[in-house]
Amino acid sequence: MIPTPFRARVSGPRSPAPDPVCCLTIAGSDSGGGAGIQADLKTFAALGVHGVSAITALTAQNTRGVNAVLQVPPTHLAAELAALFDDFDIAAVKTGMLGDAQTVRRVARELARRKPRWIVVDPVMVATSGGRLLDQDAVRVLIGELLPLADVLTPNRPEAEALTGINIRTARDARRAGEKLRALGAKAVLLKGGHGRGREVIDRWLDARGMLEIRHPRLPFPVHGTGCTLSAALAAELAKGAAPRTAARRAIALVQRALARAYRPGRGALRVLRQ
Numbered sequence: 001m002i003p004t005p006f007r008a009r010v011s012g013p014r015s016p017a018p019d020p021v022c023c024l025t026i027a028g029s030d031s032g033g034g035a036g037i038q039a040d041l042k043t044f045a046a047l048g049v050h051g052v053s054a055i056t057a058l059t060a061q062n063t064r065g066v067n068a069v070l071q072v073p074p075t076h077l078a079a080e081l082a083a084l085f086d087d088f089d090i091a092a093v094k095t096g097m098l099g100d101a102q103t104v105r106r107v108a109r110e111l112a113r114r115k116p117r118w119i120v121v122d123p124v125m126v127a128t129s130g131g132r133l134l135d136q137d138a139v140r141v142l143i144g145e146l147l148p149l150a151d152v153l154t155p156n157r158p159e160a161e162a163l164t165g166i167n168i169r170t171a172r173d174a175r176r177a178g179e180k181l182r183a184l185g186a187k188a189v190l191l192k193g194g195h196g197r198g199r200e201v202i203d204r205w206l207d208a209r210g211m212l213e214i215r216h217p218r219l220p221f222p223v224h225g226t227g228c229t230l231s232a233a234l235a236a237e238l239a240k241g242a243a244p245r246t247a248a249r250r251a252i253a254l255v256q257r258a259l260a261r262a263y264r265p266g267r268g269a270l271r272v273l274r275q
Contacts, residue, residue, distance in 0.1 A: 020050045021239045022088045024116070025232060026081070026107055027096025027124075028057035028069075033265070034272035035225035036096060043232035046275040047254070049239055052088055054080040056107075057099045063224065063268030071099050074106045081110045091239035092118035094231045095146070101137040108145035118238040121150040121186070122231040125159045139163075148185025152244065154231045155181070156192045171204070171213070178206030190234070190248055192227060205248050212245060214252050223262050224270040230255050 023044050030036035037053045044051030056077060060068040072080075084090065093116045098104045111119055123142060125134045134142065143163065147153060157168050164180045166173055168191075178189045188207040205212040233254045237247035258273035265272055 020048055021091040022050045022052060023232075023235050023239050024052050024054065024084055024088075024090045024093045025096065025235075026054045026056060026093065026098070027122075027228070028059055028099065029055050030225075031058075031060055032062040032224075032272075034063070034270065035228045039225040039228040039273070040094065040096065040232040042275045043229050043254070044236055047233060047236040047240070049091075049236045050088075052084050052090070054084060056103050057097060063264070063266035063270040063272075065268075069099070071103065074102045077103060077106055078110070081107075081114075085110070085114045090114075090116050092116060092120065092235040094120040094122060094235040096122050096228055096231065097124040097133060098138070098142075099133070100135070101141045104134075104138050104141040104146055108141070108149060111146075111149050118151050118235060119149050120152045120154065120231050120235040120238070121146060122154045122227055123147075123159045123163070124227070125155075125162055143184060147181070150186040151238070152188045152190055152231075152234060152248075153181055153186035154190045154192060154227065154234065156227060160189075160191055171202075171211075174204045175206065175211050178204065178211065182206065182208075188244055190230075192230065203248075203252055205245060207244065209245075212248075214249065216252070216256050219259055219262075221262070222270050223259060224272050226255055226259070226273065229258060229273055229275075 025040035028036045030038050041051040056072050058070040059066055160177045161168055164177045166177045168174055168177055174191055181189045191204040193202040199218055200215050201218050203214045230251050233251035234247050237250045261274040262271040263274055
């Protein structure tokens with residue numbers, strides 16, 4: 001007796017499913033599974049794209065904090081990127097935690113040479129706790145070499161302030177910061193609103209057409225990995241053919257759905273997103 005589900009699968013000819021598009025994440029590994037490469041690959045899978053990864057740093061971390069970071073040597077990172085670009089048709093790339101000036105420069109030069117269709121840069125300069133994740137040399141390389149390649153830059157408020165020198169408190173401040181970031185080379189900016197206050201989070205999209213505000217309720221608990229998931233979702237939507245503003249709306253909507261189902265996997269206070 002053939003089980004009913006199997007009979008249904010073999011009862012008639014079916015067209016093969018189309019191959020998924022491919023997205024690359026260049027970022028650090030989060031051993032706790034809530035952010036970084038791990039969050040990016042889960043997001044790619046949730047959105048039906050094939051995810052590949054080049055790891056820039058190995059972290060020893062959990063829901064309580066980061067205990068250690070080991071930077072991947074630039075020569076090994078170059079080998080990772082060569083292996084991926086030489087074999088896969090990569091439609092979109094997102095960058096996350098890069099760590100130091102050598103790594104930022106290596107990534108920027110490889111992306112400039114390979115010219116993927118879409119590049120989403122999450123600058124990952126300032127942690128949620130306020131700690132600096134890039135030194136000044138690395139920030140200069142980011143501004144001079146990587147930011148001009150970005151189709152979309154996705155800073156949080158402290159990162160946008162560090163890149164522009166503008167104290168962002170109002171919508172007018174956000175517009176000025178977005179315009180300055182676009183003047184530095186980014187084609188569009190998605191300024192994340194999680195560091196603001198009030199009952200609403202306001203994400204702001206800025207491009208040649210102006211500024212678009214996307215509002216949603218603020219949730220009363222700390223969450224890990226929202227920035228990684230957002231930039232990965234944005235890259236995936238762009239890779240699948242969405243227009244940039246549509247891709248931004250869809251990426252934000254995915255994060256909101258994941259936030260609504262966030263859970264605590266460890267003993268710390270942080271929750272992680274459920275894709």
